[in-house]
Amino acid sequence: MRLATLAAGLVATALSALPAMAQQPAADTVAAIRARGMLNCGVAPSTVGFSIPDSRGEWRGIDVDSCRAVAAAILGDATKVRFVPASTQQRFTMLQSGEVDMLVRSTTWTLGREASLGLVFAGVNFYDGQGFMVKRASGVTSARQLDGATVCVQPGTTTELNMADFFRTHNIRYTTVIIDNIEELRNAFISGRCDAYTNDASSLASFRASQGANADQYVLLPEIISKEPLGPVVRKGDWKFFDIVRWTHFAQVTAEELGINSGNLAQFADSANPDVQRFMGRTGDLGRQMGLNNDWAVQVVRQVGNFAEVWERNITPLGVQRGINALWTQGGLQYAPPMR
Structure with a gap:
């Protein structure tokens, strides 16, 4: 009886602690x-x-x-x-x-x-949806041609996870260049540190538009590999x-x-x-x-x-x-x- 009472008390304590943590008064x-x-x-x-x-x-x-x-x-x-x-x-x-x-x-x-x-x-x-960008001079026309490529991506994003899923599904080998700062990442792509750059298609279009007269040097590949609301x-x-x-x-x-x-x-x-x-x-x-x-x-x-x-x-x-x-x-x- 004492064990049952003790157990019930421990369960009650544990359960009461959960709502207390989950229902902290929200800031106004x-x-x-x-x-x-x-x-x-x-x-x-x-x-x-x-x-x-x-x-x-x-x-x-x-x-x-x-x-x-x-x-x-x-x-x-x-x-x-x-x-x-x-x-x-x-x-x-x-x-x-x-x-x-x-x-x-x-x-x-x-x-x-x-x-x-x-x-x-x-x-x-x-x-939105995630896509890939390459330099037009590379001759790449599809993300499935990126076997062995080096890809620029930001860390801690769904972009990084989606890319891994896509390449694994299609048995494509790749190496990542991971840079958090978006400007540094784009500069790495421009300078040739990576063969491709992946991000939301809207972000890739934004990057290309920012290149002015050089925008035509960059191609957004046709594959959209994710849903990005x-x-x-x-x-x-x-x-x-x-x-x-x-x-x-x-x-x-x-x-x-x-x-x-x-x-x-x-x-x-x-x-x-x-x-x-x-x-x-x-x-x-x-x-x-x-x-x-x-x-x-x-x-x-x-x-x-x-x-x-x-x-x-x-x-x-x-x-x-x-x-x-x-x-x-x-x-x-x-x-x-x-x-x-």
């Missing part, structure tokens, strides 16, 4: 952002089209605009963002520790990351902030569906369309339900744009078509649940 990220008057957003240090400072030091890119949209929703001002460069190896630690409020860094949504890191993905702002990441448990980040993206997609953009908002002010009325904050009280002003979606579109505007500003110049990133009504995957 929205309150912290409002108190400091600034959103801290982790981004890639230098990826054209996604996040990179321009010649004036102004950050540009689709991920940068995701950060600005959330600032517009919470603070009413898209300029109230501190962009924090985050390396591939430090990005999750920076978010876990609270150094940044959210991470929008061409980061792939996977089960393992969401299950083990205490983080959660709030949506997809870019559906990229999007914003936040800490688990702070569901109010999660909802705001997720629905900010959905608001931009919804605006594109409704034909609302940063230049024509005034034309929709008196619309009789119930969907538009809710979007504009005239009915439904949707903003207040999330702790925001009811015109939060209007501020996002006015200051940052709808999803099409963000794409055309940042991704179209890379020569990348919308493809699966088009609206669901146009054969793509961008689909927003109803705002009601």
Whole structure:
């Protein structure tokens, strides 16, 4: 009897410890952002089209605009963002520790990351896939011709794991050149330290576009070897902030569906369309339900744009078509649940 009681006590203690660890009170990220008057957003240090400072030091890119949209929703001002460069190896630690409020860094949504890191993905702002790039002079036209090749890749990424799976599946021998800093990695490829460079196809297109007159020297091979849904990441448990980040993206997609953009908002002010009325904050009280002003979606579109505007500003110049990133009504995957 005493053994049974002792065992029951040990089990109860162990079980009670698990929820205590898993249910620590989440920080109120929205309150912290409002108190400091600034959103801290982790981004890639230098990826054209996604996040990179321009010649004036102004950050540009689709991920940068995701950060600005959330600032517009919470603070009413898209300029109230501190962009924090985050390396591939430090990005999750920076978010876990609270150094940044959210991470929008061409980061792939996977089960393992969401299950083990205490983080959660709030949506997809870019559906991507991993590819390979070679120099045109190599004559290589397919990733299956890379047997014995040296490949440049960043460590601690799904890119490294996908490449290993692909080469093992096709019995291809290879050697890796592993460099964390993206600029150093690209320079290694340019200088000939590796025969091929692998990354998300969007990142490879970004790199090629950055080469200007030399862009034609580089070829993106036809194989896409993975699914890479990229999007914003936040800490688990702070569901109010999660909802705001997720629905900010959905608001931009919804605006594109409704034909609302940063230049024509005034034309929709008196619309009789119930969907538009809710979007504009005239009915439904949707903003207040999330702790925001009811015109939060209007501020996002006015200051940052709808999803099409963000794409055309940042991704179209890379020569990348919308493809699966088009609206669901146009054969793509961008689909927003109803705002009601």
